[in-house]
Amino acid sequence: MKPAVKTIEMKELTLPPELEVVNMTKQFGQLIALDNVSLTLKPGTFHALLGENGAGKSTLVKCVMGFYKPTSGEVRFNQQVQAIDSPRDAQKHGIGMVYQHFTSVPAMTVAENLVLCRYESAALIDWKAEYEVLNAFMATAPFKLPLSVPVAQLAAGEKQKLEILKQLYLKSKILILDEPTSVLTPGEADEVLGLIREEVVAGHLSVLLISHKFREVTAFVDEITILRKGKFAGSGRVKDLTIADMAEMMMGEKRIPQTVQKTLHPDPAPVLQIQAIHANKDNGLEAVSGVDLTVNSGEIVGIAGISGNGQRELVEVLAGQRTATDGQVLVNGEVYRASRTEMFQHRVFVLPEEPLKNACVPHMSVAENLALRTFDRPPQSKGWVLLFKPIREAAQSLIKTFNIKTPSPETPISNLSGGNVQRTVLARELSSDHINLLIAANPCFGLDFAAVDYIHSEILEARNRGVAVLLVSEDLDELLKLSDRILVISEGKFAYESSIAEADFASIGRSMAGH
């Protein structure tokens, strides 16, 4: 046991430096992504950077990390101005960043990834010596990982831990975490953030966390800085602020949470029946291992799960993009193979994830993309001939109704922003008045609050009309808000099912993690 005085001295010595960002501005051509923003990360604190999509959070940290050269402004360590021209410079100053997406090499082992991330290492690798060092490091690290396992075999949570371990291994004093929990279950997220918080409290680290999850901010963070549209919108200590205060600073206005009216459907009948479906991943391994599910008319069934547990493959089977290896799908009691005729006959519509890739022809115009479901039947065609006037008119009316922001109906859809591509697909899939079954996968991924509210109300409106909806999402809040029934998919099987009234947040989280 060390005497207390000595511990305090040690803490003083190893305390991370104070990081100050002063009047940082970054312009991309005409666009001002970051406008005169300042931020102070005090030594040994857990600081959150909040803001909506496009608020400039990523731009700010990329300027600090040396990915971008700021148009003006500077970075100071302990009041000393330092130029950071590359991530390598940032590492020299003890700043490390954990990215939203994994940056480990999947085909390499944990040990290889750790050794690789060091900028200054010898040209020849003495694996025996490296393993000794790595084992010693693992013994003191807040989380343990097996060294000789390829990263591809790790679960998402373990991969995220590896990203953080890398920074600790590099002896980073300041950690920047860019939405590190987006791929984790609530339980894993709490564990990882909790362990990091212990390091912060012990004075080993300062952390700058980019997040939009208020739950995490209130549970783990000391101070916050909020950005809105590239500008500084407020800062303060978390214990002095309420969630409503933070949301107001983020949005610039008080956000009235939309209440959703659900009407009870008079006589529900089974619309979609999935029977013992099996499907493989791209690499030939089984992704979906025998799932059964029925979706009734006027009902939203939500499927929760960490990405990579088979939900993508399941949606692809239902959308006709992947052949099932076993089992069958029934729609309205008839076998359904997702041919164009069957889709039309059974009135099945799909909102897949990544709509530009999965539901659009990128180089075709907005009008043509809007007509993909209807171009081959009257009034948009006559026999073999397409009639461009009705196609254009239909597109114009949809663009107006669904508020799609496009320069013209002839603009290639790939020129539109993500939100407007999503709206275009939504317009095509939801405009039909005879829709019977809707399959939606992460329909709101990456959209701003207004667009999310809009899409949610459209889906609910469809449900109230008697449409059967299968909603696959990684966003639990969305599922809890919209669904009538919720299921959890884990390793290709359903691990949990309950009606929304009886749904229990904790057990959903546990099922997602596969326990």
Place this chain on the structure above:
Amino acid sequence: MATEALGWWGVPLGIMAGMLRGSAPFLFVSLGECLTEKSGKVNLGLEGTLLTGAMSAYAVSYLSEKTVGSAIAPWLGVLVAGLAGMVLGFIHAWLSQQPKVNDVAVGIAMIIFGSGIAFFFGKPFIQPSAPQLPAFELGAWSNIPQIQSALKVSPLLMVGVLIAPLMAWFFKSTRWGLFIRAVGDSPDAALAMGISIKKVRMLCIIAGSFLAGIGGAYLSLYYPGSWTERISSGQGLMAVALVIFARWNPIQCLWASLLFGGAQSIGPALQAVGIEGGYYLFNASPYILTLLIMIITCSPKKTLTGAPGALGTLT
């Protein structure tokens, strides 16, 4: 007469001789392609590189015989073949890393360009005979001439056999090897580590083309040992298929090359024991083997295990 004395034993012996004689070009090209593909690029142009290597080696060996003597001339040819390969590799690396440019399209263009260059400059060297590379006589202990000739091994093959484990070790235990694998498997990760993807790929393609050029030198200066326009008969392309077969592992490239070399000599070996029927069919066995490998290993329903994650993708 001696063939009759050996009887059917001539067939496996012939195939083994074929392995030792004919597998080196496969080996060099496949190791070069393995290095290239590990960095995430495909270089189909190695067929053209092989031909250019063969031509330049032969030409240099012939032209420099008088000044440096017939012992050194072929080795000078080997070196120049490698250098010529590097030039073609540089062109491929530069072209294929331009935005929106597809590896395979550039590769096909480079096959045509490489063979065009080789045929254009190679015309005057079809007739004259150039000094050849020496061979180790490992069969001196035997007094059967077939065994003696079967066990003639070129030092170049031995170099190739040494390069295979060396490359495997390089990928595992050197910083540069890890860089190459990172670039080929996950360019985003490599970028986050501050590795220049373009530079790594450029160097890998050039080094791979150097090896392919040497493979060409082996063709014209050892076996078959002359310069003609049909000298490579598609071996460069087959070597690309062979890398897939070998699952991007240099050691397995060695075994696969030996297999292909052996398959190439099935026809001649059977002919030697008097089976004339189906001679051309047996000669086609390397091509059939290539087709079979492609069919067995490729499926629309799954991606290959072991393939570098970013292979051939546009970045």
